[in-house]
Amino acid sequence: xxxxxxxxxxxxxxxxxxxxxxxxxxxxxxxxxxxxxxxxxxxxxxxxxxxxxxxxxxxxxxxxxxxxxxxxxxxxxxxxxxxxxxxxxxxxxxxxxxxxxxxxxxxxxxxxxxxxxxxxxxxxxxxxxxxxxxxxxxxxxxxxxxxxxxxxxxxxxxxxxxxxxxxxxxxxxxxxxxxxxxxxxxxxxxxxxxxxxxxxxxxxxxxxxxxxxxxxxxxxxxxxxxxxxxxxxxxxxxxxxxxxxxxxxxxxxxxxxxxxxxxxxxxxxxxxxxxxxxxxxxxxxxxxxxxxxxxxxxxxxxxxxxxxxxxxxxxxxxxxxxxxxxxxxxxx
Amino acid sequence: xxxxxxxxxxxxxxxxxxxxxxxxxxxxxxxxxxxxxxxxxxxxxxxxxxxxxxxxxxxxxxxxxxxxxxxxxxxxxxxxxxxxxxxxxxxxxxxxxxxxxxxxxxxxxxxxxxxxxxxxxxxxxxxxxxxxxxxxxxxxxxxxxxxxxxxxxxxxxxxxxxxxxxxxxxxxxxxxxxxxxxxxxxxxxxxxxxxxxxxxxxxxxxxxxxxxxxxxxxxxxxxxxxxxxxxxxxxxxxxxxxxxxxxxxxxxxxxxxxxxxxxxxxxxxxxxxxxxxxxxxxxxxxxxxxxxxxxxxxxxxxxxxxxx
Numbered sequence: 001x002x003x004x005x006x007x008x009x010x011x012x013x014x015x016x017x018x019x020x021x022x023x024x025x026x027x028x029x030x031x032x033x034x035x036x037x038x039x040x041x042x043x044x045x046x047x048x049x050x051x052x053x054x055x056x057x058x059x060x061x062x063x064x065x066x067x068x069x070x071x072x073x074x075x076x077x078x079x080x081x082x083x084x085x086x087x088x089x090x091x092x093x094x095x096x097x098x099x100x101x102x103x104x105x106x107x108x109x110x111x112x113x114x115x116x117x118x119x120x121x122x123x124x125x126x127x128x129x130x131x132x133x134x135x136x137x138x139x140x141x142x143x144x145x146x147x148x149x150x151x152x153x154x155x156x157x158x159x160x161x162x163x164x165x166x167x168x169x170x171x172x173x174x175x176x177x178x179x180x181x182x183x184x185x186x187x188x189x190x191x192x193x194x195x196x197x198x199x200x201x202x203x204x205x206x207x208x209x210x211x212x213x214x215x216x217x218x219x220x221x222x223x224x225x226x227x228x229x230x231x232x233x234x235x236x237x238x239x240x241x242x243x244x245x246x247x248x249x250x251x252x253x254x255x256x257x258x259x260x261x262x263x264x265x266x267x268x269x270x271x272x273x274x275x276x277x278x279x280x281x282x283x284x285x286x287x288x289x290x291x292x293x294x295x296x297x298x299x300x301x302x303x304x305x306x307x308x309x310x311x312x313x314x315x316x317x318x319x320x321x322x323x324x325x326x327x328x329x330x331x332x
Numbered sequence: 333x334x335x336x337x338x339x340x341x342x343x344x345x346x347x348x349x350x351x352x353x354x355x356x357x358x359x360x361x362x363x364x365x366x367x368x369x370x371x372x373x374x375x376x377x378x379x380x381x382x383x384x385x386x387x388x389x390x391x392x393x394x395x396x397x398x399x400x401x402x403x404x405x406x407x408x409x410x411x412x413x414x415x416x417x418x419x420x421x422x423x424x425x426x427x428x429x430x431x432x433x434x435x436x437x438x439x440x441x442x443x444x445x446x447x448x449x450x451x452x453x454x455x456x457x458x459x460x461x462x463x464x465x466x467x468x469x470x471x472x473x474x475x476x477x478x479x480x481x482x483x484x485x486x487x488x489x490x491x492x493x494x495x496x497x498x499x500x501x502x503x504x505x506x507x508x509x510x511x512x513x514x515x516x517x518x519x520x521x522x523x524x525x526x527x528x529x530x531x532x533x534x535x536x537x538x539x540x541x542x543x544x545x546x547x548x549x550x551x552x553x554x555x556x557x558x559x560x561x562x563x564x565x566x567x568x569x570x571x572x573x574x575x576x577x578x579x580x581x582x583x584x585x586x587x588x589x590x591x592x593x594x595x596x597x598x599x600x601x602x603x604x605x606x607x608x609x610x611x612x613x614x615x616x617x618x619x620x621x622x623x624x625x626x627x628x629x630x631x632x633x634x635x636x637x638x639x640x
Binding site (some may be wrong): 068072076123126128129132133134136137138139140141143144145147148151176255258259262268269300301302303304305306307308310312315318328330 | 451574615618620
């Protein structure tokens with residue numbers, strides 16, 4: 001870590017590459033896949049095609065960013081799918097009417113997501129209960145509430161808003177602008193704070209973080225709260241795409257958010273990684289899915305292929321095992 | 333006050349409370365027939381929870397339960413025309429394959445089982461969709477499986493007897509064999525176990541295979557109980573199985589827990605969900621209630637740690 005202090009440009013670059021090489025590799029693969037997709041895709045490149053592609057990954061990208069913040073603290077949020085589904089169902093009920101009502105509904109849904117995350121964070125940091133068990137339990141609760149709001153798929157969402165946010169501006173998809181704007185804003189505001197450094201510190205070693213004066217509880221609560229917030233943003237965006245509410249979509253988003261986080265270079269053991277990698281991971285997964293769709297794989301074989309791709313993506317992280325000098329390092 | 337924090341004691345009190353509340357509303361809850369019916373339902377969850385508990389004991393988790401269970405049931409009943417041995421054998425092979433996949437990922441590739449087993453779950457979902465085309469699977473289970481799944485001997489459901497045998501085997505393995513000691517050792521600290529000469533990776537793979545076979549068995553028996561296999565038949569078993577294990581006092585971080593606790597947890601969960609269905613609570617309310625019960629009970633146990 002001594003190289004950080006030397007201020008020459010090349011050492012800064014080396015440090016940057018060393019910290020982010022996983023995300024950079026993922027980004028390279030994403031570009032290759034995108035080109036492959038362009039070649040396979042039957043129609044010529046257009047704004048519509050670009051925004052359709054961007055929309056497909058948007059919901060997952062937001063959710064994966066939320067998951068990443070929790071994974072960085074070496075926790076996991078298995079309730080993230082349920083929060084996603086809950087905000088989707090809330091949107092299908094409230095996101096309607098004139099501009100004022102839409103605005104109120106928007107705030108309400110984000111608040112619901114924040115509250116769900118806060119409950120997770122507060123219970124995890126003030127009791128000894130493990131994140132896995134707690135978020136499975138709260139996930140059941142949030143799913144129950146979503147099911148209570150929407151027992152069957154249905155409802156409607158303001159179509160003008162949907163049109164405004166799912167097409168493109170100056171040839172750039174609105175959804176991509178939204179994601180990047182949200183994340184850059186979040187990153188610029190949070191990056192220099194003690195809270196954000198605390199999230200990373202807890203993931204590396206909770207004990208050391210505590211002894212170095214990191215407010216462990218505060219940082220944990222913040223991570224889970226942001227996870228809830230981003231999950232509800234993802235749910236909101238999906239509602240704008242599908243215009244309906246469905247309580248049962250959570251499970252697949254939960255799994256994919258963890259997968260996107262891992263593919264984007266965040267270690268499940270915490271402390272390493274970042275939110276932008278997870279956006280890349282989400283788009284990588286979604287692009288692969290589209291490629292499989294257009295490559296002519298039988299529809300009934302697609303879930304199987306998706307699963308195999310997911311497994312291969314997860315195994316990439318195991319390459320690090322080859323570089324371990326001592327066999328003992330393999331074991332926790 | 334120490335006994336009030338003992339998971340088995342708390343779960344037993346839970347069972348008594350649920351029985352009393354149920355008994356006040358519906359007196360027939362105390363009839364022998366109702367009890368046997370509940371035990372029968374509990375046995376399926378019990379077999380599934382056995383696998384979940386073993387995996388949790390070594391500090392991992394097996395989330396591939398729902399679709400391994402379903403795939404075993406679907407494939408086993410598809411082969412029912414070729415005799416019971418082949419039918420059950422093929423079903424168990426599905427469990428074996430799932431267990432190997434889970435175990436190799438967790439033990440050799442060192443991928444956290446929480447995400448790896450979810451991916452395995454997804455693979456088996458894919459397999460089920462691929463072989464059935466998404467439709468209702470064909471074929472019915474063999475007569476012998478039906479007898480085990482739904483038949484009774486001397487008034488006791490056969491599946492309960494089956495669970496008793498399995499429980500005896502697991503309790504003996506965990507408490508009386510070297511392998512059982514190794515399971516607790518790996519769960520407490522894998523690195524130290526490895527340095528003490530235990531082949532930890534072999535243990536992990538074996539445990540995941542046992543879990544896969546338990547899940548497959550649950551699926552096969554369930555298909556005997558309902559006389560058919562159907563899509564997503566395993567979905568309602570994942571969270572109750574893990575909840576039963578945790579409520580029964582097994583630590584989710586591994587290394588401690590008793591099978592007796594799991595049995596009591598399974599009976600508590602089954603009793604509770606049957607009470608909720610008797611009260612005609614909708615699915616949404618049930619999910620919410622289950623969530624609260626898991627949180628309340630695990631919080632009440634985890635306070636033990638701070639006292640030490």
